[in-house]
Amino acid sequence: MANVTTGKTHPRHFRLFLDEVNLSGFSRTVGSFGSSYAEAELTGWSSGVKWYNLGQPTHQLSGYQAVFDNTAALGSFTELKTREEYLVTLMIGVKAAPIVGSSCFCASLEQKNFIMDASGPILLNVDLIGPGQTELTLVEKVWGKVLEMGATSRTATLTGASVDNGAESTGGAEGFLHITVSDGGTWSLKIQDSPNDSDWTDLLTFAADGSAIAAERKAVAGTVDQYTRVLFSRTSGAITVACAIVRK
Amino acid sequence: MMANDTKYKMLVGANNDKKGTRFEAGAIVTHKDFSKSTLEHWVNTGRAEIVEEGEKNGKRNNGENAS
Numbered sequence A: 001m002a003n004v005t006t007g008k009t010h011p012r013h014f015r016l017f018l019d020e021v022n023l024s025g026f027s028r029t030v031g032s033f034g035s036s037y038a039e040a041e042l043t044g045w046s047s048g049v050k051w052y053n054l055g056q057p058t059h060q061l062s063g064y065q066a067v068f069d070n071t072a073a074l075g076s077f078t079e080l081k082t083r084e085e086y087l088v089t090l091m092i093g094v095k096a097a098p099i100v101g102s103s104c105f106c107a108s109l110e111q112k113n114f115i116m117d118a119s120g121p122i123l124l125n126v127d128l129i130g131p132g133q134t135e136l137t138l139v140e141k142v143w144g145k146v147l148e149m150g151a152t153s154r155t156a157t158l159t160g161a162s163v164d165n166g167a168e169s170t171g172g173a174e175g176f177l178h179i180t181v182s183d184g185g186t187w188s189l190k191i192q193d194s195p196n197d198s199d200w201t202d203l204l205t206f207a208a209d210g211s212a213i214a215a216e217r218k219a220v221a222g223t224v225d226q227y228t229r230v231l232f233s234r235t236s237g238a239i240t241v242a243c244a245i246v247r248k
Numbered sequence B: 001m002m003a004n005d006t007k008y009k010m011l012v013g014a015n016n017d018k019k020g021t022r023f024e025a026g027a028i029v030t031h032k033d034f035s036k037s038t039l040e041h042w043v044n045t046g047r048a049e050i051v052e053e054g055e056k057n058g059k060r061n062n063g064e065n066a067s
Helices: A076-080 B036-044
Strands: A014-018 A027-029 A032-041 A052-067 A085-092 A103-117 A123-130 A143-149 A173-182 A186-194 A199-205 A214-220 A227-236 A239-247 B007-010 B014-016 B021-023 B048-052
Touching (some): A052 A076, A076 A123, A085 A173, A085 A214, A085 A239, A103 A239, A186 A239, A199 A214, A227 A239
Antiparallel strands (some): A173 A214, A199 B014, B014 B021
8 A cells, every 4th residue: 555644543653753863763652742722711691601712832742651772872761861852753654654744743842751660661751841941932833744754864965755735824834853863974954845846945944964963943934835845955975864844 | 927038036045846957045037947927926925036127028918018
């Protein structure tokens, strides 16, 4: 069966990137992730039903469980033991590994809990909530589309497959980038958009140049055209990158 | 609709997949590089600006500006 982006699925097809680490190989379960809004009840005497207005949302990823691995730099314990704020991209593959156009959850989240469970296999239990003070501009939207899966080492310029949003949007966007492997080469990492899937302009250019593992969130204002894709231009080297876009 | 020989300056980099061409920010392009509708969309969305308005219209125009 051809790989698809729509339909029912199972968590085994999820992929999780925290900062510059691909935790998919260590992940066992994730409880819940998304946004929960504060509410203010505004019901009056003559209201037929309870009436609410919503306040700010809380973004969170909770009930996450990973197998312990203390490999330097890329192990689950190595990455998660330091309490900090993480750039998070959780890709939702449908019946198979994620592909370009798959849905994803993207947010900047502060680590709230980190508890090791040694009652059986050594596990890490983690809850993330956010954002922290370093990401004051984080926006409400957290649901985006995968542009590059972070599963393949790229050794040549990559013009990604396009993602059709159905129409342009006007509220800007945020790009999420996770460079999980780098051999020290030089790249220019961009997200492009197009009104017709043929003529493309650079929507945003990440500051990261592929010379080291890194994670970055880059915001852009204004119109985002109907189609989006990545353009990773290679000068030298090889990189493995996960990238997603969230339209505001 | 702008004239055929109107010149636009790209404010961001751009690719034309059909022609396999790439223009960096600052490049001067015309409707020979991209369609008029695309260029006008880019002007409207801040990706390009008109640097020289042309005078020549295409055959399908009414000749109002024809020399």
